[in-house]
Amino acid sequence: MSNLIQLLDRPIAYQPAFANLRVGKVRSGATAAILLSQFVYWHNRMDGEWFYKTQGDIKKETSLTRDEQETARKRLVSLGVLSEELRGVPATMHYRINADHLEELLLNSVDKNKKKAAAEKTRKRDVQNGALPQTGDKPGNNPVCGNPANKNGAMPQASLRKPNEQPCGDPANFHTGDYTEEYTEICQVPVEPDEASDPALLVLEYFNRVTNSGFRDSKSTMGHIRHVSVRIMSLLT
Secondary structure: OHHHHHHOOOOOOOOHHHHHOEEOOEEOHHHHHHHHHHHHHHHHHOOOOOEEOOHHHHHHHHOOOHHHHHHHHHHHHHHOOEEEEEEOOOOEEEEEEOHHHHHHHHHHHHHHHHHHHHHHHHHHHHHHOOOOOOOOOOOOOOOOOOOHHHOOOOOOOOOOOOOOOOEOOOHHHOOOOOOOOOOOOEOOOOOOOOHHHOHHHHHHHHHHHHHOOOOOOOHHHHHHHHHHHHHHHHHHO
């Protein structure tokens, strides 16, 4: 158990905020945040001066491989929070944290998170107040307009003809004739004589209207009217 305690003696003080550093399209990420957290530890131990670390030292302290270390260092240098310099003979890589720039990026990240949280809070309040629709809150099967029961009521009827009814003209030219569905000439039924044109019937209708009578157009009544009409016409001529 004592050996296990010794292995846990020197943990890395990982700072999650270091993973959200961004300058333009360059973002730190978790791997760079691990390396930066360890470098900040040595930065504080060295009072902000340059410090020396080999790749073996960094791997022992962080378990980051050589490729992971190089990728993380490139991102931190691009962000402007890490400076590198070869010093001594033989030349060895020394590092220094740009504390002022790191603090600036951290504050910018905090401000962005606050603005994002405030915008989300405002959006939720607007949704609760009915100012904005809920996501996916669409009408079910409501029609766009009109009465669903009469959705076809506004459609014009092409023709009111019966299925076996055709326009006038030669049946052979039924499909080639000059006609439209809107204005189709229907075959006319031969016109029969209008009963109202009978002079005797006109006289009977006039007599009933003037005298407020109700004589019917029976055979005998019509015969008397025609007989009287003939007598009157003979006297006039």
